[in-house]
Amino acid sequence: RTLKIGLIPGDGIGREVIPAGRRILEALPSSLNLKFSFTHLDAGWETFQKQGVALPDKTVEVLKSDCDGALFGAVSSPTVQTKGYSSPIVALRKRLGLYANVRPVKSVGSGGKVGKVDMVIVRENTEDLYVKEEKTYTAADGSKVAEAIKRITEKASYNIAAMAGDIALRRQRVREAGAESIHSRPQVTVTHKSNVLSQTDGLFRETARRALAEQKYQSVKVEEQIVDSMVYKLFRQPADYDVIVAPNLYGDILSDGAAALVGSLGLVPSANVGTGFAIGEPCHGSAPDIEGKGIANPIATLRSTALMLEFMGEEEAAAVIYKAVDANLEEGRLLSPDLGGKATTEEVIEDVCKRL
Amino acid sequence: RTLKIGLIPGDGIGREVIPAGRRILEALPSSLNLKFSFTHLDAGWETFQKQGVALPDKTVEVLKSDCDGALFGAVSSPTVQTKGYSSPIVALRKRLGLYANVRPVKSVGSGGKVGKVDMVIVRENTEDLYVKEEKTYTAADGSKVAEAIKRITEKASYNIAAMAGDIALRRQRVREAGAESIHSRPQVTVTHKSNVLSQTDGLFRETARRALAEQKYQSVKVEEQIVDSMVYKLFRQPADYDVIVAPNLYGDILSDGAAALVGSLGLVPSANVGTGFAIGEPCHGSAPDIEGKGIANPIATLRSTALMLEFMGEEEAAAVIYKAVDANLEEGRLLSPDLGGKATTEEVIEDVCKRL
């Protein structure tokens, strides 16, 4: 089987880590019988400066018509409000209908200061405040007022909760097949702020509970947490959480928070998932502070590549990559500086590829 | 001087901790020359069930006409959407124009797992998604859609940033007067998500930067962090942060997150501050799980009482309370269960009062 992968490096260290995705795919054992072809695609701040758009139509068209999956690096944002600029990854999620953002956060070995962590944050990926419907007006006294719409739909809430339930069940199957885990039963925690936003977050909460009450999720324990309390608990008792489902913005915040638990954002992958299409994306940003130094941690991208494969149905290939990454981390000899090591991006990639 | 204090216990452990505020005020050394009178006021879920409103007008009127300050405990929220119920603390903040929510988070001794922490989160307290302008409608296909308004005004953003700047300067003065601190210069970190919400959070960001660029804040270092990254940094390098200023919802989330750094939400105070009026409020909720057991940590309320005094201009009295609380924590003999101890609410109150 030949898989066509779009590569969208973006800006900053996006360009240094996306090659890791390509390298690991090309290094997969031939016994897996997978071949890959790659297409480079533009997006980001530099693209905006050159072409006047941050997400060229061509990128979207090629992804739609000619790719089975893709990897997205990271993009820089302008430091001042810039007319016409709009985040390309936010646009991509919407235009490709990638309704779920799946972010597994897992510690390797004995875990960090907070102990072992093994959770997946399942973030709604198309609505909430990310609809970006904003307006600005002038008040009677001449001062400015700006408003944004937060939109929550029953449909998207249902779909994301079902995705969370499915992931909880899949994780349970993997555990039952013998994988070690800190969890013994599937659990989904619904996160919201319905004590203030009774209609919007209220709709999210009710719909999620209804979705997860269906027969097929019978074995899943369903809990809820108000988002502020969720952040608190995340840091106090991270081992209590298996799958967390949240509206877009809370999911964004929670996944960065969870990343802090495992030592570095440079370890945390994500997949933007739609029906039949997935874009792997490291959770870190373009990191202008280390750009060009060749020391960006490629692990988030390697894991995002595996995650993309998982959602393309290639679970075996994904498992091979996860194992190689875990082995690198467990040995702890070749680590990038964000993990306290001295290895370059290149050295980490090589080490992981060797372990495939 | 006699100060009239409104006491609003609310629900759950709110009723167990608010008496701590009264007790500590009554136990203040007579050399401070302060007298107090107290009025009990209703609000909360039980009030709603009895009177049909969660925040009776009478409570607001008495606070306005007959109080110099107040203490608010915590309220329970209904577990299902309840017509007519609306959070009384959110309403109180708006009706009394308490535009700032000030939340100091400070570790005692050598700090916890993450090291020393000494920061203040300054949260805008009246707008953002807390305007609670929501509507629900039915889409063409019969499914539900709900929308909420996030409103950011130049005025409120300016005021909250100025408050953050003032607090940074005040903290610096206290340090220069000899107080030990992990910080050596005043700093304000502006938190937002303007990479997605370019108009609303863009307005907050620009206005905050403009306010903090004024001559009087010349010595204050001004930084910014996108909210997701802020949560990550909060946990990775908490000692880097002095004052953090944020729109309402991010401030809510960040302050719970920061509380996790110092061991317990039961330690973290807040003050809802307006022009000439402040309501002290522990950051924890009504905690139904420990209600009635007499083991709620009163420290957050004791510190909130001190914070209220600070904003009433009684800095000396506030300092006396802070010192007594720190002494209790440093000794670590009488701690409530959330801190790993066995002391009751009563025992902690007594111990702190003895140390005044």
Ligand SMILES: CC(C)[C@H](C(=O)O)[C@@H](O)C(=O)O
């Ligand atoms: C860059 C930004 C628009 C994006 C988001 O908020 O979704 C990022 O933080 C992420 O998590 O992928």
Ligand SMILES: CC(C)[C@H](C(=O)O)[C@@H](O)C(=O)O
């Ligand atoms: C109870 C709730 C409405 C409140 C808030 O969100 O402001 C609480 O979390 C707080 O931080 O005081």
